[in-house]
Amino acid sequence: MTPEEKTFPVVTEVGTAFSEVLARLHESAFVPEFRWSSKAFADLFATPGVLAFLASMNNEPAGFIMARSVADEAEILTLSVAPDWRRKNVARLLIETLLSDFSEKGISRIFLEVSVDNKPARCLYAATGFSAAGIRKRYYADGSDAEVMTKKIISSRGN
Structure with a gap:
């Protein structure tokens, strides 16, 4: 096994200062009509309850997840992994x-929307315990539907 194969992603919470990094990762993972700009990320970070985790491999950004929480519920806003780091458990580690x-x-509960056409993402979410909760018709700009998925979160607070 090479040293690179033994390397695991380092995950850190990031904020507004990383908006450009997140935008570049998002650009690498999405077609132009679905890409978010660094300004869009900065604007989201200014919203209460928004947080992001960045995974790095060998000191290079590999992927990130961004979510928003309100009261005891949350939603995943976006998840992006650079093409070179896909299928290496980066997305799973970010979700976990x-x-x-x-x-x-x-x-206590988290939601997300994922394109019904994005089978790899839907399989990943199902494998991490999310279940289908409904369909949002014509949710995306291209007219495609989104599957709404949800997962109950067990509190580690002991409540």
Whole structure:
């Protein structure tokens, strides 16, 4: 096994200062009509309850997850992994990190929307315990539907 194969992603919480990094990662993962600008990320960070975790491999940004929480519920706003780092458990680690953080904060349920056409993402979410909760017809700019998925989070607070 090479040293690179033994390397695991380092995950850190990031904020507004990383808006450009997140925008570049988002650009690498989405077609132009679905890409978010660095300003869009900065604006989201200015919203109460928004947080993001960045995964780095060998000191290079590999992926991130951004979510928003209100009261005891949350939603994943976006998840992006650079093409070179896909299928290497980066997305799973980001989801697990987010769920652990929300568990510690007493968040009880998390939601997300994912394109019905994005089978790899839907499979990943199902494998991490999310279940289908409904369909949002013509949710995306291209007219495609979104599957709404949800997961109950067990609090680590002992409540």
